[in-house]
Amino acid sequence: MSDTSPYLVPPEDLGSLLPGEPSFRADQLRDWLYHSPVLTADEMTNLPSAVREAVGGDLWPFEVEVDQSADNGRTRKWLFRAPDGAAIEAVLMGYRKRTTICISSQVGCAMGCTFCATGQFGFDRHLEAGEIVAQVAYANAFLRRFPIPGSPDRVTNVVYMGMGEPLANYERVRESLRRLIDVSGMSARSITVSTVGVVPGIDRLADEPWPVYLAVSLHGADDVTRSRLVPLNDRYPLEAVIESAEAYFAAKGRRISIEWTLIKGVNDSDDQARKLAAIAGRLRAHVNVIALNPTPLSDDRPSGDDRIRGFVETLLANGANATLRETRGQEIDAACGQLRLRRATE
Numbered sequence: 001m002s003d004t005s006p007y008l009v010p011p012e013d014l015g016s017l018l019p020g021e022p023s024f025r026a027d028q029l030r031d032w033l034y035h036s037p038v039l040t041a042d043e044m045t046n047l048p049s050a051v052r053e054a055v056g057g058d059l060w061p062f063e064v065e066v067d068q069s070a071d072n073g074r075t076r077k078w079l080f081r082a083p084d085g086a087a088i089e090a091v092l093m094g095y096r097k098r099t100t101i102c103i104s105s106q107v108g109c110a111m112g113c114t115f116c117a118t119g120q121f122g123f124d125r126h127l128e129a130g131e132i133v134a135q136v137a138y139a140n141a142f143l144r145r146f147p148i149p150g151s152p153d154r155v156t157n158v159v160y161m162g163m164g165e166p167l168a169n170y171e172r173v174r175e176s177l178r179r180l181i182d183v184s185g186m187s188a189r190s191i192t193v194s195t196v197g198v199v200p201g202i203d204r205l206a207d208e209p210w211p212v213y214l215a216v217s218l219h220g221a222d223d224v225t226r227s228r229l230v231p232l233n234d235r236y237p238l239e240a241v242i243e244s245a246e247a248y249f250a251a252k253g254r255r256i257s258i259e260w261t262l263i264k265g266v267n268d269s270d271d272q273a274r275k276l277a278a279i280a281g282r283l284r285a286h287v288n289v290i291a292l293n294p295t296p297l298s299d300d301r302p303s304g305d306d307r308i309r310g311f312v313e314t315l316l317a318n319g320a321n322a323t324l325r326e327t328r329g330q331e332i333d334a335a336c337g338q339l340r341l342r343r344a345t346e
């Protein structure tokens with residue numbers, strides 16, 4: 001019996017897990033893993049029992065440690081635990097026409113954004129490509145058995161916005177994109193890679209064959225404000241990030257989105273809103289404003305409702321395309337890193 005999850009093996013090498021089996025068995029296994037994922041190998045009905053046993057013991061590269069639902073079942077949060085103890089968070093959100101999963105690309109994060117639960121814990125390790133795609137596959141397998149009423153019964157959108165900075169784990173994230181798009185057949189248009197501004201990574205992504213969407217987390221519309229929240233700004237200042245995002249837009253023709261976590265007294269002024277609107281206009285970007293989900297290790301607090309409204313109104317009045325992002329799953333710590341933080345401090 002194999003003790004390697006088949007998701008940790010490149011899809012083209014699955015035959016290595018099935019010595020003595022004809023090669024079409026590996027093709028069948030690949031179909032199950034990447035086209036019709038199931039929660040257990042028992043459900044892989046066209047495979048002989050010996051093959052199911054060979055892959056069944058460690059089908060997933062993690063165990064499901066926490067499985068929580070919120071928003072009347074429309075939001076689901078998982079904390080997966082890898083055999084080495086690494087905690088991996090993913091959040092599934094059902095909408096009317098979309099079922100979106102927010103996945104992690106690293107365990108922890110080295111970027112140290114001051115308002116972020118993951119950043120406050122530091123960096124543990126990169127996730128393997130198989131650990132990244134398995135989060136999507138697990139969600140698809142889960143939805144097959146437990147669909148979200150009123151939402152598509154498979155993952156329609158993937159956002160790399162969970163724990164970690166995807167472009168700091170470039171090669172493995174790239175391989176996960178290849179598997180999702182070229183092997184699973186997802187449209188690049190249904191995938192968004194988010195970055196806090198790793199300029200060389202944005203430039204490399206622009207050279208890849210897949211026109212995925214790019215979301216840039218700015219959080220500050222000048223270098224002083226941004227450096228206070230995003231230490232990486234000292235290395236890749238605002239103007240460099242904007243220029244790199246502009247080049248990405250030119251290369252891919254995909255509208256950039258700007259993520260903006262609104263923090264009381266830090267980046268919620270009308271002055272910041274006006275500067276942000278100018279940046280959004282330059283990039284022809286859409287701005288997603290997100291109310292801060294406060295974490296116990298930071299003094300940063302969310303802006304009040306009036307200020308949130310005022311900030312968005314100033315953005316709109318200055319010509320920006322902007323929406324206030326619906327916050328999901330607050331009662332289950334759905335913001336990235338929060339569930340892991342809760343488990344570690346309990």
Ligand code: SF4
Nearest residue numbers: 109111113116119164
């Ligand atoms: S906001 Fe993103 S990039 Fe910044 S510390 Fe958190 S996970 Fe890392």
